[in-house]
Amino acid sequence: MRRVVVAGIGQTVFGKFLHRTVRSLAEEALSSALADSGIEAEQIGVTYFANALSGLVTGQETIRGQVALRNTGVMGRPIINVDNACASGSTAFHLAWLAVASGQADVALAIGAEKLTHEDKSVTFGAFASGVDVEERARLQMDAPQGHSVFMDIYAERARRYMASSGATPEDFALVCIKSRQAASTNEWAQFRAPVTAEEVLGSRMISTPLTLNMCSPIADGAAAAILVSEAFAQRLAKPRVYVKASAIVSANQDGLGTTAAERAANAAYEAAGLGPEDIHVAEVHDASAPAEIMLYERLGFAAPGEGVALLRDGVTSVGGRLPVNPGGGLLSRGHPVGATGIAQLIELTTHLRGTAGARQREGARAALAECSGGQLGADSALAAATILTNF
Template sequence: MTGDVAVLGAGMHPWGKWGRSFVEYGTAAARTALADAGLDWRDVTSVVGADTVRGGYPGYVAGATFAKALGWQGARVTSVYAACASGAQAVSTARTQILAGLADVVLVVGADAAPKGFFRPAGGDRPDDPDWLRFRVLGATNPAYFGLYARRRMALHGDTLEDFARVKVKNAAAGTLNPNARYRKTVSAEEVAASAVVADPLRLLDICATSDGGAALVLTSMEFARRRGVRDPVRIRAVSTVTPTYPTTVPDLPDIATDSAAGAEPQGPGFRASIARAAYEEAGIGPEDLSLAEVYDLSTALELQWYEDLGLCDAGEGAKLLRDGATALGGRIPVNVSGGLASFGEAVPAQAIAQVCELTWQLRGAAGDRQVEGARVGVTANQGLFGHGSSVVAVR
């Protein structure tokens, strides 16, 4: 049995700060995706919703919430949560249902209505949650975490503030070409440098905003696509949601805490690199086969790290790849031609789905002024906390 499923429809609700319910954004995106697929809502046999913990109880049962909003018609419902990887986990669940023969047409939906300012753990005190501990005990909000990443790159690889600014300039330029982006304005390196310091060395324009938005996909079996007369659809070939690999799965904490000689060097690729490697292995491709990539640029420095983790260049060479223009539209391996989070902001359960929407339009040759010429293979990647990360490979 092939591992491919067809992407017949892709749709989004534009990102912004609209002040309305996430349900409205998700249903709008769903209807757009269904229209794109040429299907009626009653053709859908399963709905997989990516949860948003900020949406109250309806957000915790997003599959059922979207099914109710679209009109009950007997479809199976599933809801998934995996922090920033929720959308990709929803895609994985839908793909599994199709390949298992449980459904022919699956609607995948994610949407968020994010609060202004820094994300905070939802649901009260949670001392067993590393996010809660990081925020409350260490005082390390997400921008502080991003700042540590940036400092590490500066110390290890010699990255500069100018390199970080180049990422924002590139992605902002791409965002001007995307009608779904929240920010559609070019930004200069001087504007990045002049913006307020949030978490040294990162400035305000180095860090993505929080946003409202929605995204949806209509996934089908290859047989269903053929019956509908679609002979060469975009196909999802791999979805990776693997966990990290460590030298030992049972850490001996007392020994490690008291004897530095007991420490062991990590083996194999790091977590983010292992996510990409698993996706490549499942898809039977390598980074050399890619036409484009959509990655989680939560900060400008994190995008540079993704270049290396995806194997687009060797470790420490991300900034050089950027300076050479390889990751810009028209370059050897364009990254975030959608505009990325720099242009959208973060709507957590929707963004990984939005990444696949962008791959779909690019692989169809339907991305307009931001089209990557001859696009045939694309990859997405995102980083979520508590081991929730993901990578999706789409081909045509």
């Protein structure tokens, strides 16, 4: 397998753009990634297009990438549509990495685009409900009549169990939100950049106890793209070299028990990279709700079980800390256009490894980890993806 370089990155601002299309978002992210790389669209050998929920919002399914990119120079060559729920973008990135690593292509594009806003909010929430086993959903009467995604009830239940076992409090979850907004304040692509206070977070509308509105990742539209190339191809490019050191995807266990998907994905990536959690300088994790970020500190090996909260309270994971987590604002503040999220995480990490992350730069960053979970099966995520980038 060949070494693979992240040669170009680009994204749209994430936010609510009722009148923009998947195509318009995808075209903007692609143009931006091409400009960043100095590569022409015609040089892209294969495209992996990630989209999870727009089919149910817009009616466009099955040839989503070909439709979104039909006016661009990637046409003619293979376009493969992938969908792995919230980890769809990570999956596209994984396959693009594999295409280059295996020698199938010298230049591969991973692009995720999502259109979630709809005049009727129930259409959007209904789309999210396709990310669980729909038969199980019906059997367990999980459909949320309150006008929010069924996932927030799932996350709330996890949060309650974590509070009971760890001593974490709603104030800790508010701290995740405050930290997230601080990070996003310098991210021009983020949906929410204004600071929040603990009072505002705890006082915002209760969605599913203990999760208040501010603790839940928002509905967003947006797109993100990454161009991966072989090391030989990268010789002709000017950007600082960032490598895909490892990429792993796992699914839930058959019985839904045992080690979580997130933990197994991270362990597989650490092993493939020959690195451990102690080697990671900056991370982006799947904070679809605020408590999830703290739980992930433990699952990814950044903290021992039960000690994630201490890491947060001590500021270790804030911008300026030893191990900034979600320096781009995470799903909570950057926003969560589902199919784009996994790639947006890797874009943020790439800027740190290039040394171009500006005010939120993790100084001396050498290795970075992205983790993204997807969907829900029984007690675990349906899948998880972990990617390690390095600049050595």
